[in-house]
Amino acid sequence: MSIETDKTTPQHDVDVATPLESRIARKGQLPRWGTAAALAGAAVIIGGALAATGAFSIGLFVFLTVVLFAVGLYAISRAVEGGRKAADRVVTIVVTSAFLLALIPLISVVWTVLSNGVARFDAEFFSSSMRGVVGEGGGGYHAIMGTLIITALAAAMSIPVGLLTAVYLVEYGVGTRLARSITFFVDVMTGIPSIVAGLFAYALFALFAGPGVRLGFAGAVALSVLMIPVVVRATEEMLKIVPNELREAAFALGVPKWRTILKVVIPTSIAGIASGITLAIARVIGETAPLLIAVGITTGLNFNPFDGRQATLPVFAYYSYAAPGVPRDPYVDRAWTAALVLIVIVMVLNLAARLIARLFAPKNR
Amino acid sequence: MGKAIEAIDLDIYYGSFLAVQGVNMTIRPKTVTALIGPSGCGKSTYLRSINRMHEVIPGARVEGSIELDGTDLYGAGVDPVGVRRQIGMVFQRPNPFPTMSIYDNVIAGQRLNNKRMRKDATDDLVERSLRGANLWNEVKDRLEKPGSGLSGGQQQRLCIARAIAVQPDVLLMDEPCSALDPISTLAIEDLINELKMDYTIVIVTHNMQQAARVSDYTGFFNIEGTGKPGKLVEMDETKKIFSQPTQKATEDYVSGRFG
Numbered sequence: 017m018s019i020e021t022d023k024t025t026p027q028h029d030v031d032v033a034t035p036l037e038s039r040i041a042r043k044g045q046l047p048r049w050g051t052a053a054a055l056a057g058a059a060v061i062i063g064g065a066l067a068a069t070g071a072f073s074i075g076l077f078v079f080l081t082v083v084l085f086a087v088g089l090y091a092i093s094r095a096v097e098g099g100r101k102a103a104d105r106v107v108t109i110v111v112t113s114a115f116l117l118a119l120i121p122l123i124s125v126v127w128t129v130l131s132n133g134v135a136r137f138d139a140e141f142f143s144s145s146m147r148g149v150v151g152e153g154g155g156g157y158h159a160i161m162g163t164l165i166i167t168a169l170a171a172a173m174s175i176p177v178g179l180l181t182a183v184y185l186v187e188y189g190v191g192t193r194l195a196r197s198i199t200f201f202v203d204v205m206t207g208i209p210s211i212v213a214g215l216f217a218y219a220l221f222a223l224f225a226g227p228g229v230r231l232g233f234a235g236a237v238a239l240s241v242l243m244i245p246v247v248v249r250a251t252e253e254m255l256k257i258v259p260n261e262l263r264e265a266a267f268a269l270g271v272p273k274w275r276t277i278l279k280v281v282i283p284t285s286i287a288g289i290a291s292g293i294t295l296a297i298a299r300v301i302g303e304t305a306p307l308l309i310a311v312g313i314t315t316g317l318n319f320n321p322f323d324g325r326q327a328t329l330p331v332f333a334y335y336s337y338a339a340p341g342v343p344r345d346p347y348v349d350r351a352w353t354a355a356l357v358l359i360v361i362v363m364v365l366n367l368a369a370r371l372i373a374r375l376f377a378p379k380n381r
Numbered sequence: 382m383g384k385a386i387e388a389i390d391l392d393i394y395y396g397s398f399l400a401v402q403g404v405n406m407t408i409r410p411k412t413v414t415a416l417i418g419p420s421g422c423g424k425s426t427y428l429r430s431i432n433r434m435h436e437v438i439p440g441a442r443v444e445g446s447i448e449l450d451g452t453d454l455y456g457a458g459v460d461p462v463g464v465r466r467q468i469g470m471v472f473q474r475p476n477p478f479p480t481m482s483i484y485d486n487v488i489a490g491q492r493l494n495n496k497r498m499r500k501d502a503t504d505d506l507v508e509r510s511l512r513g514a515n516l517w518n519e520v521k522d523r524l525e526k527p528g529s530g531l532s533g534g535q536q537q538r539l540c541i542a543r544a545i546a547v548q549p550d551v552l553l554m555d556e557p558c559s560a561l562d563p564i565s566t567l568a569i570e571d572l573i574n575e576l577k578m579d580y581t582i583v584i585v586t587h588n589m590q591q592a593a594r595v596s597d598y599t600g601f602f603n604i605e606g607t608g609k610p611g612k613l614v615e616m617d618e619t620k621k622i623f624s625q626p627t628q629k630a631t632e633d634y635v636s637g638r639f640g
């Protein structure tokens with residue numbers, strides 16, 4: 017028994033000869049404010065040095081400060097607290113900086129869209145289309161409705177197909193050649209550039225309606241080509257983590273397989289599935305390229321996805337920005353607001369996904 | 382309730398791997414039969430073939446036959462789902478449905494099969510099954526709480542209640558106490574003694590004392606080496622197996638002189 021435990025305990029390079037008390041005795045420790053002081057010190061030194069050379073720039077300042085902070089804190093900590101603590105502190109600094117670095121583009125995007133888009137984020141934007149509007153005024157109501165209709169159609173096509181495919185893959189097809197080839201093609205489909213999906217939908221509908229066809233429904237088809245693999249993957253992962261014991265428990269009660277799937281497997285994983293689907297919707301709602309090709313743009317309101325062009329938020333933003341009228345400013349403002357509305361929709365969808373996950377999650381108490 | 386089981390020349394495969402070979406075993410109605418033997422000798426495999434749970438594993442199959450009161454469970458046209466309704470099973474690890482309350486867990490067999498029942502009939506069934514599983518007093522005030530919020534031993538008794546709520550003829554138990562403390566184990570052993578009045582019970586256990594305490598008959602499985610199939614070495618009254626077995630291997634195993 018004792019031999020076993022000895023083997024599994026990690027071996028530290030501790031001097032076994034020294035008595036235990038002195039081995040576990042605490043080394044010195046930096047005070048709580050030590051980190052903050054070191055950071056402030058580094059900032060002052062670098063700031064001073066840069067000011068003296070007259071080459072002050074904020075990027076250089078931040079970079080050099082972090083480097084000096086890391087090196088300095090390592091040296092001090094090593095002297096006072098020992099090597100392990102010092103390494104711990106350096107890694108903490110590196111990880112935190114990487115996180116902040118990754119956050120910069122995100123915050124920058126949100127800030128830019130917010131500050132530029134808020135100008136036209138008004139009632140008029142949400143209530144009027146662009147029919148007959150030149151210059152000031154107008155709005156994106158037609159584009160908002162178009163985006164909602166086309167995305168809803170895409171979701172209505174993708175969710176059943178994706179869900180059933182995943183159920184087949186996990187519950188029926190395990191190990192079969194068909195399942196393996198489906199998995200392969202789903203993986204390939206995940207990597208399809210969205211413009212290809214758009215061209216596919218366009219080409220498909222051009223077969224029936226002749227070249228030059230633009231249709232909301234064609235856009236929905238393009239989006240579902242992009243959405244189905246995401247739904248399959250998300251659902252598959254969720255179904256896989258349902259413990260096999262639950263399926264067996266149901267089988268042992270004399271419950272047929274299809275009922276087990278419907279009433280045990282899916283309810284157990286519904287939280288993850290629902291949030292996966294919501295994220296898949298969020299993923300396609302901002303697609304521009306396929307809609308540009310398959311749906312086009314229009315200035316007026318069109319509720320019918322089977323009858324001609326429809327405006328959508330991404331395409332609306334794109335055209336307003338790429339081909340504005342004169343004067344240019346109102347068009348650009350509307351483009352930013354369209355982008356802002358899109359971000360808000362995606363954010364709402366993400367929040368909805370979390371809410372759904374929490375609502376459906378199996379409760380423990 | 383309580384039917385006889387007869388296995389005849391039973392071979393059990395995982396794909397091409399023969400896991401259990403040539404089992405001939407008669408299990409009398411309303412008795413407790415314990416299956417003992419070293420790890421990997423095929424006790425679980427054999428147990429799961431009795432209610433046709435074995436074949437849910439891809440590639441798994443069975444040759445030979447198992448008869449329940451004379452009808453071949455593996456005969457043509459026999460629906461495995463129907464077999465499982467007559468032969469209930471309790472697993473090694475308690476597995477209540479996490480999305481269901483205690484109440485719904487007990488009547489899961491009915492609910493999942495969409496069997497319509499009057500409210501008072503369901504209430505009655507839930508109470509009877511929970512009393513049958515010695516759990517009623519502990520949970521009667523929180524029937525609407527999730528089943529996964531119970532302790533391990535309580536969860537296992539909930540699973541037993543769930544299994545007896547569908548009123549099977551036979552109850553299979555695969556090491557039902559291996560995750561439980563001695564007190565819960567005793568509770569379940571007492572329960573087995575009571576259930577024996579109505580059901581035929583087959584229990585797999587690694588605990589010799591438990592086999593000696595609860596069972597009327599004991600079957601000893603053994604395996605000659607890795608990759609070889611497990612076989613039923615000997616089956617007899619429990620007293621006999623533990624005092625004067627006919628086979629040397631059995632004697633070695635029950636007296637702890639094994640491997």
Ligand SMILES: Nc1ncnc2c1ncn2[C@@H]1O[C@H](COP(=O)(O)OP(=O)(O)OP(=O)(O)O)[C@@H](O)[C@H]1O
Pocket residue numbers: 395398400418419420421422423424425426427438611
């Ligand atoms: N799903 C499976 N696929 C392939 N082989 C399996 C599978 N389950 C079990 N086996 C093999 O079948 C043999 C019997 O296994 P089984 O689980 O029935 O043993 P056991 O007697 O229940 O052992 P234990 O006492 O450890 O539970 C073993 O050799 C095992 O490796």
Ligand SMILES: [Mg+2]
Pocket residue numbers: 424425426555
């Ligand atoms: Mg086993």
